[in-house]
Amino acid sequence: MNTGTDHLAYFQSASTAWTTDGAFAEIRLIGRVSAGRNELLKASLQVGVNPQVPTVIVRTDDLLIVKRILGPLTLAQTMKLLADAESGNVSIDGESFSLPEGPLSYYSKVPSDDEWSYTLNLTCRSDNRAPQDSLMWLAMNAQLRCAEIPFDGIADVSIFLALPNPSTSTEPQINIFVHAPAELANSESTFVDGKLNLKFNAFAGLDLQKLSVALRWSQVEFERHQVASAITWSPPAGMLREGHLTELRENADGALVMLSVGGHPVRRHWVVGSHRARTVRSGTLQAFDAGWERLRDSLLNNSKDAKGFERAVSTLAFLLGFQAVPYTDSDAPDLALFTEAGRVVLVECTLKTSDAQSKLGKLANRRGAVVSHLSRLGTPASVSCLLVCQCTREQVLIEDSELKKASVLLVTQEKLSELLLRTRFNPNADAVLDESLDGGAPMTG
Numbered sequence: 074m075n076t077g078t079d080h081l082a083y084f085q086s087a088s089t090a091w092t093t094d095g096a097f098a099e100i101r102l103i104g105r106v107s108a109g110r111n112e113l114l115k116a117s118l119q120v121g122v123n124p125q126v127p128t129v130i131v132r133t134d135d136l137l138i139v140k141r142i143l144g145p146l147t148l149a150q151t152m153k154l155l156a157d158a159e160s161g162n163v164s165i166d167g168e169s170f171s172l173p174e175g176p177l178s179y180y181s182k183v184p185s186d187d188e189w190s191y192t193l194n195l196t197c198r199s200d201n202r203a204p205q206d207s208l209m210w211l212a213m214n215a216q217l218r219c220a221e222i223p224f225d226g227i228a229d230v231s232i233f234l235a236l237p238n239p240s241t242s243t244e245p246q247i248n249i250f251v252h253a254p255a256e257l258a259n260s261e262s263t264f265v266d267g268k269l270n271l272k273f274n275a276f277a278g279l280d281l282q283k284l285s286v287a288l289r290w291s292q293v294e295f296e297r298h299q300v301a302s303a304i305t306w307s308p309p310a311g312m313l314r315e316g317h318l319t320e321l322r323e324n325a326d327g328a329l330v331m332l333s334v335g336g337h338p339v340r341r342h343w344v345v346g347s348h349r350a351r352t353v354r355s356g357t358l359q360a361f362d363a364g365w366e367r368l369r370d371s372l373l374n375n376s377k378d379a380k381g382f383e384r385a386v387s388t389l390a391f392l393l394g395f396q397a398v399p400y401t402d403s404d405a406p407d408l409a410l411f412t413e414a415g416r417v418v419l420v421e422c423t424l425k426t427s428d429a430q431s432k433l434g435k436l437a438n439r440r441g442a443v444v445s446h447l448s449r450l451g452t453p454a455s456v457s458c459l460l461v462c463q464c465t466r467e468q469v470l471i472e473d474s475e476l477k478k479a480s481v482l483l484v485t486q487e488k489l490s491e492l493l494l495r496t497r498f499n500p501n502a503d504a505v506l507d508e509s510l511d512g513g514a515p516m517t518g
Contacts, residue, residue, distance in 0.1 A: 080181035081159065084195040088120070088251040090335025091193065092151050093278035095312065096254070097124040097144030101234040102163055103227070104137040104170040111137075113170040113247065114203070114239040115231070118158045120151055121252035121276070124312075129233075130165075131224070133216035138230055139165050145312075148278075158249050161197055172245045173201035182467065184338050189490045191338045193251040202243045210240040253339040254279040257332050260366050264344050267323035271330060271344070273316035277309035279334070287331040290322055291345070291497075327497075343494050355392055355496060365493060372489045375463060376424060383407050383422045386461050389492060390420075394502035406439050412502040416455040419443065424463045429471055432460055437479050457506065459484060482509055 102116040124142050131138040146154070157164065161172035180196040214226035224230045231238040237246070255275035262271045269288075275281070286301040304316040322328070327345035331338070345364065362368055371378070371385035383399065387408055390397040395410040395418070408420035419440055421432040436458040444456050458481045462469050466485040476483050484492070495505075 078179060080183065081179045081195065083183060084179075084181055084193060084249075085155075085159070087193050087335070087337045088155060089152070090283060090337055091251050091254050092120065092148060092155070093254050093276045093280075094148045095145045095278040096121050096151055096276060097142055097312075098122065098146060098151065098154055099126060100139060100141050100143065100163060100165065101236060102137065102139040102165065102170060103230060103234065103236060103239055104139075105135055106137065107135070111168065111170040112245070113161070113163060113172050114245055115234075115236040115242075116158075116163050116170070116246075117234075117236060117248040117250070118154065118163065119250040119252065120155065121254060129222060131217070131220050131222045131230075133213065133220055135213050135216065136227075137165070137168075137170070138217075138224070138234070140234060141165065155249065155251070158247050159195070159197060161199065161247065163247065172197065172199040172247065175199060175201050188487055189342065190340050192253070193337075195249045197247045197249070199245045201245070203239070203245065205243060253334055255284055255332065255334050255339065257330055257340050257342055259342055259344075260364075262330070262342075262344050263364070264325075264327050267321055267325070269318075269320040269322065269328055269344060271304075271318040271320075273304060273318075273332075274313050275306075275316060277312055277314055281306065283335045285331075285333040285336070286318070287333075288320065289329040289331070290325040291327045291329070291343075292325050296322075296325075343497075345497055358388070358392070365496075369490075369493060372463070372493065373486055379422070379424050382424055382463055386420065386422050389489070389496070392496040393492060393500050393505050395505075406436065410459075410502075412506060414503050416457070416503065416506060417443065418457045418459050418506065420459045420461060422461045422463075426462070426464055426468045426470060429460065429462060429469050433471060433475065433479050433481055436460060436481050440480075457482065457510065461489070462486070463489075 099119045099122045100116065103114045105112045105114055122142070124144060126140070126142050128142065129138070129140040143154070161177055163170050178198045178200060180198065182194055184191050210227060217224040217226055217230065224233065227240050228238055255273060258272040258274055275284070284301045285299060286304065287299050288297065290296045300318060300320065304318045307315045320328070327343055330340070330342050330344060332340045368385055368388055371381050372389065375382050375385070387397040387399060390408070390410050395412060398409050398411070400406055400409065406419040407422045410418040410420060419436060421436050423429060423432055440456050440458050444453070447453050460481050461484045464486055466487060469483065469485060471483070
């Protein structure tokens with residue numbers, strides 16, 4: 074994570090490369106009309122979105138709540154929209170809402186080598202925090218419940234818009250996202266019998282000369298090359314066009330695809346041959362999920378099914394060489410993992426970042442209970458603790474020092490993706506655990 078105008082400059086450079094004619098943008102806003110000035114409390118601007126989203130506008134005596142699609146936009150219109158947001162301003166139907174006067178700070182995540190997909194994001198913040206006023210929000214919440222489109226107060230609005238709650242998060246801010254104008258269609262890209270078939274989707278207005286697609290073949294010594302010029306593109310159909318690429322490599326078992334636009338990374342993705350299962354355990358499971366599409370979806374794109382996430386984590390652990398056993402007692406951890414050397418790993422899984430801190434404490438207590446019980450039985454063992462979060466590392470509000478103090482390893486979305494790739498190489502559970510404990514391959518994403 075980084076702050077400052079140097080990262081604003083990076084975002085501006087990358088977003089210029091990714092912005093095209095014909096894109097749609099979505100504005101979400103919580104604004105307040107006070108003393109004749111339109112105050113922007115919380116807002117987001119997303120460029121490159123699906124336009125099939127209904128518009129919602131709610132006005133009360135004091136608030137304006139907006140969720141709205143704009144477009145299709147010209148390149149000039151989109152760049153102005155971005156420039157206005159970067160300077161702290163969002164306009165709706167000619168009505169402008171602004172962050173408080175004074176300096177802005179910028180918060181941005183720059184690409185790192187342990188990520189597999191990339192979205193441009195910039196948060197503009199005002200240091201001029203709004204004072205806490207419980208009576209003011211009491212009145213506003215009452216207005217929202219009586220509005221033509223009713224909401225159960227500002228907390229309900231914030232959940233609907235996926236914005237921070239301005240009654241508790243008092244720092245005015247705008248979150249800006251620019252989505253990539255080209256993507257690899259992961260689920261429709263395959264490697265079968267020595268043939269790699271890749272499918273891409275791109276915005277119709279994208280200059281295809283900005284596209285870079287690099288391949289690194291697995292099991293083939295130093296064979297890497299650029300292939301964007303070999304992609305066959307269909308004529309634009311509405312917003313999008315499709316691209317297809319076929320490459321033959323009989324002595325490979327897959328390829329790492331590295332997609333960039335304008336020199337900025339969009340996605341890294343392994344397309345692996347399902348015909349070469351490295352172990353009996355992976356081969357057996359691949360009979361029903363050949364490319365791990367469903368397993369990957371349960372691990373990385375699952376925001377609601379907690380039990381499904383636990384099952385996916387258990388399956389991943391099994392593929393990494395662990396014996397994975399779910400507990401049935403609600404007072405126990407979610408999973409217990411065992412290595413061939415008889416080591417134990419207690420696992421808690423969570424979809425919600427709000428659970429992470431409490432899960433940390435539970436793991437430490439449950440490790441103590443297991444260690445004590447094994448000692449009483451005369452079978453002491455090495456017992457480690459693992460907290461598995463579906464979200465990204467930046468969303469887990471636990472410091473590394475807290476994890477170290479509690480002796481808990483953290484696995485986040487970034488590491489889940491990496492571990493899923495590692496299942497191809499017949500991993501050993503003890504080696505995976507040793508690397509994590511020694512810091513050679515840290516479990517944090």
